[in-house]
Structure formats: structure tokens, C-alpha cells
Amino acid sequence: MSELQHTLHRVQAVAAEGRLPVMVFDLDSTLFNTAGRHLAILRSFAEVEPVIRPIVDGLVHEDFSWRVDDPLRDRGFHDEAVLQRLTRFWFERFFHDDWLQHDLPNLGAVSYVQAAHRAGALVYYLTGRHVGGMERGTMDTLLSRGFPVYTGRTLLHLKPDFHAEDKAFKRVALDQIRSFNGEVVATFENEPGNANLFLDAFPEGDHFLVGNVCSPDGDAPADGLIIVPDFLCD
Ligand SMILES: [Mg+2]
CATH class of the missing domain: 3.40.50.1000 (HAD superfamily/HAD-like)
Incomplete structure (x- = not known):
């Protein structure tokens, strides 16, 4: 048992x-x-920062762990200005009712x-x-x-x-x-x-x-x- x-x-x-x-x-x-919440926020961010879209389009839940930007860094994306904007964008959304529906x-x-x-x-x-x-x-x-x-x-x-x-x-x-x-x-x-x-x-x-x-x-x-x-x- x-x-x-x-x-x-x-x-x-x-x-x-x-x-x-x-x-x-x-x-x-x-x-x-919470991977679904991370991914939904990242997809929304990609709407305003199309430079990351090719990477984001290929991501699945299993690519996420603690930080939302890890899957980008893991794939060689290191534009720190964009990553900083992502962190702000994520922070304004992750702790909010509207995004919890994406959690499985x-x-x-x-x-x-x-x-x-x-x-x-x-x-x-x-x-x-x-x-x-x-x-x-x-x-x-x-x-x-x-x-x-x-x-x-x-x-x-x-x-x-x-x-x-x-x-x-x-x-x-x-x-x-x-x-x-x-x-x-x-x-x-x-x-x-x-x-x-x-x-x-x-x-x-x-x-x-x-x-x-x-x-x-x-x-x-x-x-x-x-x-x-x-x-x-x-
Ligand atoms: Mg916990």
C-alpha cells in the first residue's frame, strides 16, 4: 500500500x-x-514582444519550473531588457484572479x-x-x-x-x-x-x-x- x-x-x-x-x-x-499560468502569461507577452514568439510557440507545460523566463534562457534567449520587461509583465498578472483558470x-x-x-x-x-x-x-x-x-x-x-x-x-x-x-x-x-x-x-x-x-x-x-x-x- x-x-x-x-x-x-x-x-x-x-x-x-x-x-x-x-x-x-x-x-x-x-x-x-502553475505551468499553464506561466505559459498563458508568456503567450500574452509575446503579443507585445514578437521577438520571443518563435520560442514561445514551441513551449509546453513541462518546460516550466520556478521562473517564467527559464524556458527562454534555456533556449539561448538572453536579451536582458526584454527579460526584465517580461518579469514586470508576469509579476502584474501571476498573482491575479484572471490568470488562475490556466492552472491544471x-x-x-x-x-x-x-x-x-x-x-x-x-x-x-x-x-x-x-x-x-x-x-x-x-x-x-x-x-x-x-x-x-x-x-x-x-x-x-x-x-x-x-x-x-x-x-x-x-x-x-x-x-x-x-x-x-x-x-x-x-x-x-x-x-x-x-x-x-x-x-x-x-x-x-x-x-x-x-x-x-x-x-x-x-x-x-x-x-x-x-x-x-x-x-x-x-
Ligand atoms: Mg506552493
């Missing part, structure tokens, strides 16, 4: 004992692959969260996306992609504003997670620093580090994290 499946069994067992199983899911680069769920993510919810978990979406620009698009994409929302056992927690620091925000969220007085069965993150935080706060839980996209200047993963490429159970 895979670690992911084992976690679902733990959810059922905790629920059967009459306690509340809690599962915490990050969104960007955990439940959702990571492999197995929708089925897994549905299964966790069916098994009795409180599904707690905890994301570095912010209130005041990303809440509408976030709820729309969760709903349209088939993630459980509006069921009474789901919760969406965004940063209070854009400038809040991600890890500090997630540290504060620990108190809210504890306030349910349930059992934190599992958490899912792409950033090792956040996953380490959860491991430290809830040592009895399973703490998953998902995929291979994370901040290049982030922390190293602690021993004890469970590393998975996606949410496929077999």
Missing part, C-alpha cells in the same frame, strides 16, 4: 473513533501545476482530495495566494476542477494581503488548525520549509513534499518528510 493510501486509511480510522481528521493542502505547485491540477490531485473528503477529512486549503486579488479565481478553479468546496467540511485560507510573508503566514495558521481540536493526519506542500514547519508542529501526522517545483533559495527538507512526485496512489 502506498503512503498516500495509508494516509487515507488513517483518515477513516480517526473519523471512526469520532474525532475530526484534518488534512492541509497547499495549492500552488502542490494541488495545482497535478496528477491525481482531484481524486485524492475527493477521497480524503469522502473518508471524513476536514479539507483545509492553506495557500500563499492572497486576499484582495486571488480569492475569486481560487474558489472558481477549485470548484471548476472538481475539488471539494462548499460542503461544510472544507476551508480556504488565503494570506491576508499580498505582502504577508508565506512562511510566517503558515506559522500563524498553525494555531487555527489546532483550534479544531482534531487530528492533523496529513499535510501536503511543495516548499520544504513549510513542510518542515508542519512536521515540527504535528509530529504524529504524515507530511508530504509534493513534486519538484520549489523556491530555489528555500530550506532543505527535514528527515521524516514523505516525498512524492504527485497524488497518484499506485
Whole structure:
């Protein structure tokens, strides 16, 4: 049995004992692959900077990782003035409702969260996306992609504003997670620093580090994290 499946069994067992199983899911680069958002923004930028269009036309989601300009640099494009304009163009759009529709769920993510919810978990979406620009698009994409929302056992927690620091925000969220007085069965993150935080706060839980996209200047993963490429159970 895979670690992911084992976690679902733990959810059922905790629920059967009459306690509340809690599962915490990050969104960007955990439940959702943001490559589609990067590519849509890059295509839009190519409309105003046609010099990059021949490269952009050949790009696919798998070409993207952390930075939007990496696929251009990888293909030998090094016009720093254009790349700087791209960074500005990207920054004005990436953290905005209107572009979230381009994100696709990571492999197995929708089925897994549905299964966790069916098994009795409180599904707690905890994301570095912010209130005041990303809440509408976030709820729309969760709903349209088939993630459980509006069921009474789901919760969406965004940063209070854009400038809040991600890890500090997630540290504060620990108190809210504890306030349910349930059992934190599992958490899912792409950033090792956040996953380490959860491991430290809830040592009895399973703490998953998902995929291979994370901040290049982030922390190293602690021993004890469970590393998975996606949410496929077999
Ligand atoms: Mg993330």
C-alpha cells in the first residue's frame, strides 16, 4: 500500500473513533501545476514582444519550473531588457484572479482530495495566494476542477494581503488548525520549509513534499518528510 493510501486509511480510522481528521493542502505547485499560468502569461507577452514568439510557440507545460523566463534562457534567449520587461509583465498578472483558470491540477490531485473528503477529512486549503486579488479565481478553479468546496467540511485560507510573508503566514495558521481540536493526519506542500514547519508542529501526522517545483533559495527538507512526485496512489 502506498503512503498516500495509508494516509487515507488513517483518515477513516480517526473519523471512526469520532474525532475530526484534518488534512492541509497547499495549492500552488502542490494541488495545482502553475505551468499553464506561466505559459498563458508568456503567450500574452509575446503579443507585445514578437521577438520571443518563435520560442514561445514551441513551449509546453513541462518546460516550466520556478521562473517564467527559464524556458527562454534555456533556449539561448538572453536579451536582458526584454527579460526584465517580461518579469514586470508576469509579476502584474501571476498573482491575479484572471490568470488562475490556466492552472491544471497535478496528477491525481482531484481524486485524492475527493477521497480524503469522502473518508471524513476536514479539507483545509492553506495557500500563499492572497486576499484582495486571488480569492475569486481560487474558489472558481477549485470548484471548476472538481475539488471539494462548499460542503461544510472544507476551508480556504488565503494570506491576508499580498505582502504577508508565506512562511510566517503558515506559522500563524498553525494555531487555527489546532483550534479544531482534531487530528492533523496529513499535510501536503511543495516548499520544504513549510513542510518542515508542519512536521515540527504535528509530529504524529504524515507530511508530504509534493513534486519538484520549489523556491530555489528555500530550506532543505527535514528527515521524516514523505516525498512524492504527485497524488497518484499506485
Ligand atoms: Mg506552493
